Amino acid sequence: MSKKHLWEQYGRTVAGPRTKWVTILIWILLAGGLSMLLPSAKSQENNNAANLPADTQSVVSEALAAREFPGDAGVPALLVWHRSGGMQDGDLAGIQSVTRTLEQAPLTHQLVVPPLHKMPPQALRSQLSQDQSTLVLPVIFQKGSDTEALKADLETLKEKTAALLGADPFAAKTDGAELSARVSGPVGIQVDAVGLFKSADVSLLIGTVLLVLVILLLIYRSPILALIPIVGVGFAYAVVNPLIGWIASMGWIEVDSQAMSIMTVLLFGAGTDYCLFLIARFRQTLKEEKDKSKALLNAISDSSGAIAMSGFTVVLSLLALLLAKYGAYHRFAVPFSLSILVMGIASLTLVPALLAVLGRTSFYPFIPRTREMQEERAARTGKPVPPARHPHPYSNIFSGWIVRKPWTVALSAFILLGVLASFAPRISYTFDTLSSFPEDMESRQGFAVIAEQFSPGELAPIKVMLDTDGKQVDGAAALKALPFVSKVSDPVAGKTDPTLVAYDVELNMNPYSAEAMDTIPQFYTAMEKALGGSGIGEPGDKVWISGQTATQYDTRETGDRDASVIIPAVIILIALLLLVYLRSIIAVVYLIATVLLSYFSALGLGWLVIHYLLGADAIQGFIPVYAFVFLVALGEDYNIFMISGIWQKSRTMPLSRAIREGVMESGSVITSAGLILAGTFAVLGTLPIQILVHFGIITAIGVLLDTFVVRPFLVPALTRILGKWSFWPGRYTPIPEEEPALQGGRGKA
Template sequence: MLSNRRSGLLRGLVILVVIGVWLVIGAIGGQAQGSLAGVQKNDAAAFLPSNAESTQAAELAAEFTDSETLPALVVTETTDGSDLTPDQLADVKAFADAIADAPLEGTSGDEPRTVGDVSVADPVVVPSEDGQASLVVVSLDASVASEQVGAEEDRISQLAVDALRALAAAPVTDGGLAAHGLETWVTGPAGFVVDLVNAFGAIDTVLLLVALGAVLLILALVYRSPSLPFIVIFTAVFALSLAGLVVYNLAANDVLVLNGQSQGILSILVVGASVDYALLLVARYREELRKASSTYTAMRRALRASIEPIAASAGTVVVGLLCLLLSDLASNASLGPVAAIGIAASFLSALTLLPALLLIGGRRARWVFWPRVPHASGKHSEPQAAAGAEVTAVIEDDNHVDVDGHGIWSRVAGVVGRHDRVVWIVTAVVLAAGAAFVPTLDANGTGDAEVFLAQVDSVDGEEALGRHFDGISAQPVIVVAPEGDADAVVEAAEGTDGVSAATVVTDEPSTVPGRPAQGDPLVVDGQVRVDVTTDVPSESQEAVEVVADVRTAVHGVSPEAVVGGAAAERLDTQLAGERDLRTIVPVVLVVILLILMLLLRSVLSAVLLMAANVLSFGFALGVAALMFNHVFDFPGADPAVPLYAFCFLVALGVDYSIFLMTRVREESLKVGTRPGVLRGLAVTGSVITSAGVVLAATFAALGVIPLLFLAQLAFVVAFGVLVDTFVVRSLLVPALVHDVGDRVWWPSKLARGVRPERPEPAEAGVHAE
């Protein structure tokens, strides 16, 4: 009795220590999670490899200016389409004069206090040739604009654009433009960057709340318990705190690069994975509580049975995501370790914090399942078995098994057992038909303006700029070439379709982007810089296509020339993304296939699972192509969409097959492969389906952020997870394995029907507290 009491005290102490450690992690990690936005880098140029042509051009072009600028373009036009009156034009000039004194909200001390403090030149007013609009060019110091200031650690560029927008919205008497029939937008590179950051700002609040709310609702329906859903949610929140703590410190010390989309995916992935692992463990724990009177014994058995599939699942996702490190793009390469850290945090939380929370109360810890409390004696068991309950299988002959279990999954198992070949052939044909539409997916990239799904100031301003200012480009194409090739480069560029002008940078640079300057050509180390203005907006996908033609033309007359600029950076990003897709996909397939072989001790079963999941991914992407092209009418997709979708769907989709097949193998060791398949399907059906719905709901929450990339990724992954859950794992895989029979375990002994002797089962309820 004394020994039991000491053992109980020790177990209680361990539980308190585990919970205490996680409370500390939550307190520190919660602050780090809230500060992740401060260590983000959303500049596309920062993600390009050093050998990219646009990166080389940017380094050379910097030598031609005293300081790099980040233009903010304030476009004003009349609301009725009439010409600007003299009074309105005077108001615009007064607005330009007031810009220097516009305050940067939240700054103090020695920090820049006004827009003038971060500008490299006085604002320039340019009336449009049609007389209906005006342009105010505000040149911000690019190096200063990226700095963080104030208690909120806002970037100066954001404060400066906010100041310009606030001033424009102020009354004319205060230096603003909110009167006299004028409409004003702040666009240009600075405007686009700020609008992108603002869009990602929803990640910290709305995205997480939507995801957690959806998961909580699903868990309430699954468990029908007032306490258990919150315990699972707490597990996910603390896992996110741990992941945020690690990622913040690594990003702050430049060990990895974090951007807005990586942060959003991290939040979703941690919540989804944590809840998935929790569902599996809780289901097995509930099952064991019906066999043992001791909650500690039940938890020990549940952990022993769950740790292999959960570890295999987490390991598969981690290794698959780390393959992104092979990417040429830092934005892709950084997502690998960021997401892998999130999965590792989910794994640790589910296998340490969750068991501790479930065991609070010791002998009375079953209260967490109230009002559907599982009992070991069988006298108080529920009328219907919950997810993970035992089922029995009666072998009629070699191909038909009657499954006696609970609910719809017993009936599904019965259908699979009676019609296995028909089931897997029909589902495979349907999936292949959907995958046939994959080539119709337009994943060649989009322009900056098409990135936003909601109306934003910078996009509206860019459209107004295009209506009234021909030949003005916020971000020209930049060509750096040997001095002797200057004339040939200008002629080649101007002869390219889509180019309106090409000018050599002089020692008296123009204050208006795209307008020619006076003076002699500026020569640096024997090279000149040529700024090329395109007919289409520099932020558009059409400009990317023009840049590709400019490169071809310029390289033809000057092989040593390099072509850069914002549009060239997008071109190099898209080209790198296409290379990544060709490189990373085969590596992910091989790595995950090897993991499956080791886990299942079988070559054939691993190959079949991988083939099923690749077919599922193809179906999801094919259906997405149809939806994007004909329902949502999206302008296209970034090459990273199919790459990210592949990494997530193949890794996460294999998870559910792992959960199923590890249980199938466990049952096959007892009763044989065919009845083992049906047992495994019936036992895991409810819990795996719940996990799939949870993961799909969390990824669907990415759609609340009004950005094209995340909306497309949300659709593909959420839809693909549902296909994996309800079709691949429920029908295709079990039917295929059932049809193949023992041979599926080749080359292990199970393939020859050899099974170890089964140990005598322990009598339920004999374990004391």
């Protein structure tokens, strides 16, 4: 039995005269039943999930610090008090009343608050900045506390403060004459980060849906057709959401708000694409086949293989994120791959069933009809038969140009993409969480005040711990000798191990910056030498370093390790899938090569936009891996859909003509699909979260390059250049070229 016959049988199963209603009913029962029986993904979100493995050096050091130096076992919120021109006595008295209240009636998750109310005025003033305008009050909270619980505690703190002072210092401007207060430090950053993603969920969903609807209406000019992909995606989301919630409730995976936000974009963008692949083919067959049922079966048999292959490619590529050690990468794998899997099933079952019910009405008011139907309608209504519509003249010109001058087309595309890719190595990366926040975000404003009035390292001190073996070691002198150290505390002995000594160190730079992370190996080297070693000992032998800077250093190292594993894994998986589907090693090589070139071009052009137009000094270090997985997997979607059409046509016509017709037939659907996918990722650029803005820009640019350069020009040109070798080692019997086809498509071609 041929593949075409198998897909036709499948089409009758999901979209036959009776089975179409069964298919729709099954989806309704699935969506409704799962939503009622299983918890939602949102209810299972854990935005405090660990990102680093337990054996990572900074994690081990944190555990050691919590055990031996329990006074530092919590996580601080830094209350930054500031009044331009200098603090007044009344300001200090008000702050003392706040610490008194917090000591007498602690917040739910509060551990420690400095007893400023017990300090005499002169001693308290010694804690202020040099110009007497700023005071930093650390309030220590329980480590591992839920973000929502911390947010509630901070809101309670602000309410109590406003009541005690008779005014709300958290609403006052930091550069004004009033007393202002801001919550910064690890707790403030954590609460702000989660709040940004949660506030973005609804706006992201609404923006994505509206964008998809508008683009579909502009392209197809049919309100019914515009709703079909939205309905398909909606049902898929209604099934995916409780499934992810259930899997998370079983403890098999962790989900967070960031993953769910991007999953929504992916579902609508990629899901709509899969629907359009079938819808476009259905519309084309309706112009050739009078019977709508036969037309739908033909459309299913022609497009379902490519849709299934495209979806499977993306699913496996996203599952490669399970190889990651970094938690944020790992947490993306299951929600993303499961959403694409369910959406692929919906586009192959629910969408055909909906099209079977609606038939030609799906395209109202521009209903596709055969020439015979148009003549019958004209005879019945007395209206003239509309002229036959031909492919867009530009499609004809471009496809003919590709066939006639493939070397010129390929070299032009390579030069364009190569120039853009040359900017990729110039990208600067950062792991600074604060830099991704809007400038008016509270924790970022608080840090700005600290950086201006104190050493910026006060925001997140580093704890350096030494195993002295009972020897006299002047660790403080070795630390103070480092040029990037601003302040070193007195040594403190361990609680259970007195030979363990700890120092709190403040840097003279932003502790979240890349420069600060680069100092961590130098700390290890300096401390090993202070202990009498060579300075090349392994971290954790005698020296341990904890704190936010050490955590971010390990984050960068873990991310680099994951990139070296995930990127090759994705390439290998896609190569194997393409090899099985196309049975051509040569085609696999140049299809993957073109998508990789497109990826680096997207990074380069994205950097030009982000750096020179938006003024950003760096992009988040996680973005290249995220963008790679999405762009390579989704880019191959379009290649698969187009190349499969060329492969099919090459069995019955010369390759040059197959390329021309394949490009023309796939052009409109891939262009519309690419615009929708790029648009959905571009919606991320409207959010107040810089990491999502940058990710959205780079991914959208990559999709557009695939849509308008790689797919319509580079891939078909390479196929034309390689000729029969494109199929090697698969079997291919060339059909003699028609001379008109070589002349640019005149005559039959």
